[in-house]
Amino acid sequence: MKILILNCGSSSIKYQFIETETRIVLAKGSVERIGMKGAILNHQRHDGDKVKLVGEIVDHQVGVEYILSILLSENHGVIKDRLEIEAVGHRVVHGGERFTGSVLINEEVMDGLQECIELAPLHNPHNIKGIRASQRLLPSVPMVGVFDTAFHHTLPDYAFNYGLPYVLYKRYGIRRYGFHGSSHLYVSQRAAVLLEKPIDTVNVITCHLGNGCSMAAVKGGKSVDTTMGFTPVEGLLMGTRCGDLDPAAILHIMGQEGLSLSEANAMLNKHSGMYGISGVSSDMREIIQEAEKGHPRAKLAFDVFCYRVRKYIGAYAAAMGGLDAIVFTGGIGENAPQVRAASLIGLEFLGVVLDPGLNTWSSQSERAIHDQNSKVAVIVIPTNEELVIAIDTDRIISEKKKATS
Amino acid sequence: MEPNELSSIINEKLRSGGGALNPPDSESITDFLRIVVVGVGTMGQGIAQNASQVGIDVLLIEKNQESLKASIAGIEENINHEISRWAKTESDKKAIMSRIVGSVDFSDAADKPLVIEALPDNLELKKTVFSRLDKICNPDTVFITNTSTLSVTEIAAATDRERRVIGLHFLNPVTKTSVVEVVRGLKTSNRTFERIRHFAVQLNKTPIEVFEYPGYVTTRIILPMINEAMYVLMEGVASAEGIDTALKLGYNMELGPLALADQMGLDEVMIWMESLFRELGDLKYRPCPLLRKMVRAGHLGKKTDRGFFNYDENGRIIRKGVAE
Numbered sequence: 001m002k003i004l005i006l007n008c009g010s011s012s013i014k015y016q017f018i019e020t021e022t023r024i025v026l027a028k029g030s031v032e033r034i035g036m037k038g039a040i041l042n043h044q045r046h047d048g049d050k051v052k053l054v055g056e057i058v059d060h061q062v063g064v065e066y067i068l069s070i071l072l073s074e075n076h077g078v079i080k081d082r083l084e085i086e087a088v089g090h091r092v093v094h095g096g097e098r099f100t101g102s103v104l105i106n107e108e109v110m111d112g113l114q115e116c117i118e119l120a121p122l123h124n125p126h127n128i129k130g131i132r133a134s135q136r137l138l139p140s141v142p143m144v145g146v147f148d149t150a151f152h153h154t155l156p157d158y159a160f161n162y163g164l165p166y167v168l169y170k171r172y173g174i175r176r177y178g179f180h181g182s183s184h185l186y187v188s189q190r191a192a193v194l195l196e197k198p199i200d201t202v203n204v205i206t207c208h209l210g211n212g213c214s215m216a217a218v219k220g221g222k223s224v225d226t227t228m229g230f231t232p233v234e235g236l237l238m239g240t241r242c243g244d245l246d247p248a249a250i251l252h253i254m255g256q257e258g259l260s261l262s263e264a265n266a267m268l269n270k271h272s273g274m275y276g277i278s279g280v281s282s283d284m285r286e287i288i289q290e291a292e293k294g295h296p297r298a299k300l301a302f303d304v305f306c307y308r309v310r311k312y313i314g315a316y317a318a319a320m321g322g323l324d325a326i327v328f329t330g331g332i333g334e335n336a337p338q339v340r341a342a343s344l345i346g347l348e349f350l351g352v353v354l355d356p357g358l359n360t361w362s363s364q365s366e367r368a369i370h371d372q373n374s375k376v377a378v379i380v381i382p383t384n385e386e387l388v389i390a391i392d393t394d395r396i397i398s399e400k401k402k403a404t405s
Numbered sequence: 406m407e408p409n410e411l412s413s414i415i416n417e418k419l420r421s422g423g424g425a426l427n428p429p430d431s432e433s434i435t436d437f438l439r440i441v442v443v444g445v446g447t448m449g450q451g452i453a454q455n456a457s458q459v460g461i462d463v464l465l466i467e468k469n470q471e472s473l474k475a476s477i478a479g480i481e482e483n484i485n486h487e488i489s490r491w492a493k494t495e496s497d498k499k500a501i502m503s504r505i506v507g508s509v510d511f512s513d514a515a516d517k518p519l520v521i522e523a524l525p526d527n528l529e530l531k532k533t534v535f536s537r538l539d540k541i542c543n544p545d546t547v548f549i550t551n552t553s554t555l556s557v558t559e560i561a562a563a564t565d566r567e568r569r570v571i572g573l574h575f576l577n578p579v580t581k582t583s584v585v586e587v588v589r590g591l592k593t594s595n596r597t598f599e600r601i602r603h604f605a606v607q608l609n610k611t612p613i614e615v616f617e618y619p620g621y622v623t624t625r626i627i628l629p630m631i632n633e634a635m636y637v638l639m640e641g642v643a644s645a646e647g648i649d650t651a652l653k654l655g656y657n658m659e660l661g662p663l664a665l666a667d668q669m670g671l672d673e674v675m676i677w678m679e680s681l682f683r684e685l686g687d688l689k690y691r692p693c694p695l696l697r698k699m700v701r702a703g704h705l706g707k708k709t710d711r712g713f714f715n716y717d718e719n720g721r722i723i724r725k726g727v728a729e
Contacts, residue, residue, distance in 0.1 A: 035436060036462070036504070056438075059435075059436075240494075257490070259490065263491055266491055266492050266494075270494050271491045
């Protein structure tokens with residue numbers, strides 16, 4: 001099935017056009033600077049043909065229209081007719097408690113998405129705009145919503161509840177949701193395949209370390225805990241997000257500095273994390289460079305980052321009552337052997353032994369990096385969220401076809 | 406690269422019979438992508454920054470290069486202050502400044518769909534500027550005047566586009582105050598009103614519809630309160646600090662009325678009160694004699710470091726209750 005995957009942000013749309021049987025990405029690209037001067041469309045076809053166009057794109061609908069146009073283009077395109085697009089898969093950040101898996105989009109689902117805006121005011125409105133735009137432009141094509149939060153809907157209540165008055169959970173849905181679901185799902189399933197064991201028998205800890213960072217405890221294929229919570233701020237240290245924090249500390253800071261809600265929010269999301277600690281950079285590559293040159297706060301940021309990963313590995317091994325594999329993915333997880341090594345220091349008691357040679361071996365493919373005596377597998381798996389969205393979209397559409405035929 | 410390169414793929418599709426882009430509905434209300442700000446003092450800087458922050462390209466027009474430089478420096482300084490408060494980042498600053506350009510030539514405004522005037526509240530000045538812009542700008546361009554007390558109708562009369570002239574009353578500091586009064590002049594069209602209300606929402610403001618009347622809502626209500634606080638001080642009922650503390654704690658105000666007056670500038674307060682008094686004729690709008698006295702003494706508030714309170718170089722109150 002040929003499926004168009006759309007990931008709509010505030011001023012950008014990323015897309016991939018995937019053939020799910022062969023898993024070939026026929027074309028991919030992005031539209032950036034929507035609603036600003038000099039919008040850019042970057043498009044790349046599977047045969048390597050690349051094109052970059054500049055112009056004005058006033059809103060998401062025009063953005064999607066351009067994406068369709070370039071897919072249909074004689075010179076750069078991959079299809080001859082719009083109807084060759086058999087389905088559209090939309091990445092949606094927040095599905096709340098209502099969406100526990102991917103869904104075929106209809107008006108009832110759209111109402112549900114509207115209700116989730118309150119939970120993700122920065123992301124969901126743009127996702128909805130993208131869906132509306134594609135519905136207008138491809139009225140006969142089925143659409144599927146795939147949620148960042150859905151994979152974590154299996155968290156038990158004792159893992160997702162905060163120690164707050166219960167009425168707040170009932171009234172505003174204040175609980176832990178977790179994010180990066182498609183990534184955690186994909187790499188945990190790949191880990192089971194690589195371990196050559198049925199997924200329902202393995203305990204896997206997945207570490208998605210990229211721009212945003214989160215870990216998940218995946219027991220028998222189900223997420224039972226994850227580090228991000230009500231928002232993506234909780235948990236690990238990130239580029240510019242603080243991660244775990246005593247909530248009373250932020251209240252104290254707001255009082256001392258006279259900060260408004262939006263200032264405090266920007267501080268936690270944009271001025272904290274590795275950037276906040278080091279004062280140097282939010283980019284792990286630069287943090288490592290500076291730390292190696294002896295910059296004390298860059299070193300501290302690195303240490304805090306890796307310590308948190310290590311701490312959660314211990315916690316999640318305990319949560320699952322066992323551990324078969326640790327997976328690293330995301331930009332940092334896939335490309336920073338220093339982070340993987342430092343995160344696993346001292347975990348021999350858990351049966352985790354890294355092979356230093358394999359760890360530092362640079363590659364773009366899936367690879368095991370543990371010592372042959374390690375009881376726990378340590379695996380690097382490049383993530384592929386778009387493929388997960390495409391496969392899920394394919395599944396939902398095929399089920400629907402079966403049901404109606 | 407050609408600015409409209411994207412249209413090539415649409416044209417190509419048209420040739421191959423793939424269907425045209427849905428033409429934009431001429432009646433639908435869309436975002437403004439380019440605006441002009443004429444007169445870039447404190448308010449103009451705030452408006453320009455706010456617009457750029459939401460992705461709008463802003464052209465600043467000032468009377469000379471020196472003022473233009475000062476305006477741009479003022480915006481940068483404001484963003485730096487916000488960075489020091491963790492509200493923004495260096496990359497936010499880069500993005501905001503990249504969408505702001507300056508000019509001293511009115512004719513650069515010609516092709517822009519929206520012009521916002523933020524000159525000092527002086528009727529003759531505003532009329533002169535709008536009359537000039539009226540001849541230069543595209544007839545469809547909407548003119549916004551940012552005024553707290555002047556008549557939008559009267560300002561609009563200086564142009565041949567009265568249906569497309571409207572008032573927007575921003576409050577200082579623009580980027581932090583989330584309300585804006587959208588002021589209809591007598592001849593402002595409904596469509597202009599709806600477009601500018603949409604523009605206010607685009608700026609992340611909550612718009613309040615206001616029909617032209619002296620002082621609108623915010624100024625009309627806050628000024629008599631400030632004036633009354635000055636009478637209370639003058640009549641020896643309480644100290645400046647006492648008055649402000651009472652109102653702050655009693656009614657959950659962020660600033661007391663006297664500190665608020667200092668921030669607005671006492672000369673401005675005086676002009677606004679006189680305007681209300683003149684227009685509405687009611688004694689309750691008579692400027693307090695203490696205000697007059699302080700303006701004559703040149704104690705204009707925060708901007709002169711001295712008003713009802715004294716201020717240090719960072720604009721913080723140093724010694725309280727000094728207005729005798």
